[in-house]
Amino acid sequence: MMHVAPYVIAAWIFVVGLYGLVTTRNLIHAVLCLSVMQSSTYVLLLSIGFRRNAGAPIFSVDVPPGTPAVDPVMHALTLTDIVVGATVMALVLALTMQVHRKTGSIDPHKARSISG
Amino acid sequence: MTDRVRFALFAAGIVPLGVFLVWAVAGLSPFGYYPGPYGDVVNAIATAQRHVLNVATAVNFDYRGFDTLGEEYILFTSVAGLILILRERRQTQGKRTSLGETERADGVGALSLVLLPVIVVFGMYMAVHGGLTPGGGFQGGAIIASGFLLAYLGSGHPAFHAIGKIEILEVFESLGAAAYVVIGLAALGLGLSFLQNFMPLGGRGNLVSGGTIWAINIAVMLEVATGLVIALSEFLKEIEP
Numbered sequence: 001m002m003h004v005a006p007y008v009i010a011a012w013i014f015v016v017g018l019y020g021l022v023t024t025r026n027l028i029h030a031v032l033c034l035s036v037m038q039s040s041t042y043v044l045l046l047s048i049g050f051r052r053n054a055g056a057p058i059f060s061v062d063v064p065p066g067t068p069a070v071d072p073v074m075h076a077l078t079l080t081d082i083v084v085g086a087t088v089m090a091l092v093l094a095l096t097m098q099v100h101r102k103t104g105s106i107d108p109h110k111a112r113s114i115s116g
Numbered sequence: 117m118t119d120r121v122r123f124a125l126f127a128a129g130i131v132p133l134g135v136f137l138v139w140a141v142a143g144l145s146p147f148g149y150y151p152g153p154y155g156d157v158v159n160a161i162a163t164a165q166r167h168v169l170n171v172a173t174a175v176n177f178d179y180r181g182f183d184t185l186g187e188e189y190i191l192f193t194s195v196a197g198l199i200l201i202l203r204e205r206r207q208t209q210g211k212r213t214s215l216g217e218t219e220r221a222d223g224v225g226a227l228s229l230v231l232l233p234v235i236v237v238f239g240m241y242m243a244v245h246g247g248l249t250p251g252g253g254f255q256g257g258a259i260i261a262s263g264f265l266l267a268y269l270g271s272g273h274p275a276f277h278a279i280g281k282i283e284i285l286e287v288f289e290s291l292g293a294a295a296y297v298v299i300g301l302a303a304l305g306l307g308l309s310f311l312q313n314f315m316p317l318g319g320r321g322n323l324v325s326g327g328t329i330w331a332i333n334i335a336v337m338l339e340v341a342t343g344l345v346i347a348l349s350e351f352l353k354e355i356e357p
Binding site: 083 | 126130155175195340
């Protein structure tokens with residue numbers, strides 16, 4: 001069970017966020033659900049690159065190159081993931097303000113007749 | 117679409133998704149047993165090839181430098197889109213939702229302004245040490261922007277907009293975004309591939325080491341810090357008293 005636990009947790013975070021996105025009546029809540037779904041990818045990426053009894057892929061005098069380390073490619077991908085997530089969230093929140101201005105509501109059910 | 121139909125669609129979609137997720141997880145190598153080979157190869161060669169000790173930084177700004185260029189421009193475009201939406205909104209609407217200015221103790225305001233330069237210096241420290249320790253341009257830039265947020269929280273709107281002049285920030289943001297591409301093009305000018313590392317690598321473990329990795333980190337720091345402060349500034353103008 002321990003061999004798949006982090007993958008199961010990543011899937012669970014993704015599905016929980018998806019459920020929130022489907023059932024929400026508030027666009028700001030929807031943006032946060034999207035952010036929860038994205039967090040699942042951080043867990044998944046870091047879990048795939050993890051290696052037992054290995055350190056971070058950062059070497060020094062005490063930890064010379066060649067010491068067992070986890071996959072740095074996954075760390076780099078996660079960094080990209082976080083940056084893109086944060087900036088897109090800011091943009092989507094600005095769009096939410098625009099929806100509120102056009103329709104007077106942030107309930108996605110009421111904001112369907114948006115135009116222009 | 118009623119809530120019932122919506123939920124039925126969700127239920128119909130989630131079952132196959134669950135099946136696919138179980139299938140996918142079953143095919144992954146067990147947690148803690150990374151199969152390789154890419155991570156191992158990069159870990160083995162990066163310090164010798166690029167003279168940086170943080171291999172994740174080497175991947176981000178050198179081996180995968182082209183992807184990070186795209187990442188930086190996602191940030192740049194998001195901030196530009198955010199500015200467009202919010203400014204258009206303010207110009208056509210005129211009236212803003214004002215939350216009023218909160219009363220703050222003088223000491224809190226003074227402390228927030230004293231801490232700002234300290235946080236900015238710490239952010240720069242994080243960015244220039246990107247090749248040696250955990251850190252880099254993205255982290256350093258985010259730390260610098262947090263200093264400006266603290267200045268707003270402690271001192272309010274007038275101080276924030278006086279420190280973070282949007283005209284100056286926009287110039288620095290463009291400089292940061294352009295510097296990354298210029299470094300890439302400079303390699304082309306020398307007859308190398310786009311974004312190939314052409315600067316002197318420096319001694320392994322030295323502050324200035326890693327060649328273009330070091331330079332790109334500073335460009336990214338400039339772009340991230342100013343981009344985030346601009347986004348912050350545009351959102352704060354929405355609730356200005």
